[in-house]
Amino acid sequence: MSSKCPPxxxxxAEEAAVSKMSTGLLTIDLAAIAGNYEMLCAAASGAEVAAxxxxxxxxxxxxxxxxxxxxxxxxxxxxxxxxEAIDLRKVLPDARIFILDGxxxxxxxTYSRYRLMPVIGSLPMxxxxxxxxxxxxxxxxxxxxxxxxxxxxxxxxxxxxxxxxNKKQSLQGVDVKxxxxxxxxxxxxxxxxxxxxxxxxxxxxxxxxxxPASLANSAGVFLGRQYHFDxxxxxxxxxxGRAIKNKANPAxxxxxxxxxxxxxxxVKKGTGIGYGSSFVTRRQTRLAxxxxxxxxxxxxxxxxxxxTRESSAGQGAGxxxxxxxxxxxxxxxxxxxxxxxxxxxxxxxxxxxxxELLGSHISIDDLADRAGxxxxxxxxxxxxxxxxxxxxxx
Ligand SMILES: *Cc1c(COP(=O)(O)O)cnc(C)c1O
Numbered sequence: 001m002s003s004k005c006p007p008x009x010x011x012x013a014e015e016a017a018v019s020k021m022s023t024g025l026l027t028i029d030l031a032a033i034a035g036n037y038e039m040l041c042a043a044a045s046g047a048e049v050a051a052x053x054x055x056x057x058x059x060x061x062x063x064x065x066x067x068x069x070x071x072x073x074x075x076x077x078x079x080x081x082x083x084e085a086i087d088l089r090k091v092l093p094d095a096r097i098f099i100l101d102g103x104x105x106x107x108x109x110t111y112s113r114y115r116l117m118p119v120i121g122s123l124p125m126x127x128x129x130x131x132x133x134x135x136x137x138x139x140x141x142x143x144x145x146x147x148x149x150x151x152x153x154x155x156x157x158x159x160x161x162x163x164x165x166n167k168k169q170s171l172q173g174v175d176v177k178x179x180x181x182x183x184x185x186x187x188x189x190x191x192x193x194x195x196x197x198x199x200x201x202x203x204x205x206x207x208x209x210x211x212p213a214s215l216a217n218s219a220g221v222f223l224g225r226q227y228h229f230d231x232x233x234x235x236x237x238x239x240x241g242r243a244i245k246n247k248a249n250p251a252x253x254x255x256x257x258x259x260x261x262x263x264x265x266x267v268k269k270g271t272g273i274g275y276g277s278s279f280v281t282r283r284q285t286r287l288a289x290x291x292x293x294x295x296x297x298x299x300x301x302x303x304x305x306x307x308t309r310e311s312s313a314g315q316g317a318g319x320x321x322x323x324x325x326x327x328x329x330x331x332x333x334x335x336x337x338x339x340x341x342x343x344x345x346x347x348x349x350x351x352x353x354x355x356e357l358l359g360s361h362i363s364i365d366d367l368a369d370r371a372g373x374x375x376x377x378x379x380x381x382x383x384x385x386x387x388x389x390x391x392x393x394x
Contacts, residue, residue: 001217023291023335024259024357028060030068030393032252034185036238039250043221047228050076052217052235054084058379060239060254061388065092068393069238078119078233083118098143098178102153104156108132111350112139115158119180121145121153126163126174133173143178144211146204148197150184157204164207173204178231180211180370186219186227187245198227205229207221218243222250241375242365249365255360255379257386259319261351272340273389274330278305281329286342288326288349290319293335296383299371303331317370321348 041049051074057065066077066088076096078142079085085099096117103111103118103125111118120126120142133140144163147154153161163170181201185191198215212230213222218237220227222244240254266286273279273287283311294300304316304327319323319339326339327348341349358364364375371378 011159021064022387023284023383023385024257024387025354025389026382027256027389027391028064028228029252029254029256029274030064031391032240032254033060033065033238034072035068035394036163036240036251036254037074038234039252040074040218040232040234040237043250044232045225045228047133047216048076048231049074050098050214050233052233053088054076054078054080054235055380056084058235058239058376059382060379061390062088063091064390065238069392070095076231080236082110082116086110086114086321089114089267096177099261100145101151102145103142105128109136112136114138116140117141117143117176119143119145119152121147121155123155123159124195125168126155130170133175137173140173140175141177142174143180144176146179146181146182146201148200148204149193150182151181152183157200158211160204160343161207176211178286179208179211180233181215181219183215183220183227186223188241188294189219189223189244190249194223194227201229202226210268227277228327230242236316236376236379237286239363239379242363249363252344253360255364255382257357257382258354258359259292259357261349261353262291263289264284264349264351274303275333276331278303279330281341285329285340286344286349287329288339288341288353288355290337290357291332292337292383295334296385298332298337298357298376298383299373301371302328302367303330303337304362317357317367318362319341320359320361324348326355331349349359 051069053062053066058063078098078100080100082104083099087151098117098119100119102121120373134378145154185193201215214231215229215233216227221232237251239307240251242249269283271281302317318327320346324344326341327340329340364378368375368378
């Protein structure tokens, strides 16, 4: 292999160049996302399956994922903010786009211009939208969000019932396309709050006339048919994450991340490694360094103190080199991580060799468990220094 940097756009040369030049290669499998969308459609018992693509499709790239899902038949998309929605409109000229954070004050004309639907969760928001719509009749679509137990966003149930009882005045000029609520505990199917929220929401839906209804996120899809209503709003399951705790994950993995070893060294027993020398070797140790750190979303909580190789979960992450696991040794730095490659064949533990940080051996949920967080946070923290490669949906 030549030591010169090949240009970045030369097909197979690209991957080699990328692994040499960047902190790592992040591969996003669009075919897997498409497969997960199909899986959710099959699980949703005929309800419309929308896609939640907030936070840049959970860090995976909304500008490519949303059009791919549209091609697969998805017609309704949810984002969090107005600027996310405007970006999405540029790649989805015809889709329905809902903004979960609602109506940002003073921005009604922008919603109208781009045909973006606020998910209205308070009376002041509703009044602002209604006033705007009455003076501008071209676009008046929105959703209403009612709080059924999350206590985060949404109209109170009394407020909603009052609106329905006085539809003529309170919803004047406004075209309500959807009534939504959000489950607080859907990842735990045995949690009693699921039934309570379902019961309350079903009662409110009965008062809503013919307004379509939506309650389920990814986890809600798997709680059963009665949770589906007219439309379901999965996010994490599209991106391969675990929706339900302590259960086999039916979603296909989407993300893999590899990073090349940039240095290998051997140190004596009793040597301190990294910041704070928190890890002290218990034997002669071969170490390898990868150019990935907490600035790339490889969380600092994945580092180790002085632990044995048999250490349990929560005691630091590992990476895979071929079929061999190499544990993290010491703290995670901003840009670097050191791994213990003593037990890995020397021909694999060499500079330029790729280590798997996420992939067939380590899922986003495995890594999240090690870091003390959830797959959602791993995904949305994936760094911007990685080279990104998208595997086409075909
Ligand atoms: C983020 C979000 C979703 C998607 O949740 P997942 O758990 O990722 O499926 C659905 N509805 C609302 C209101 C949300 O904020």
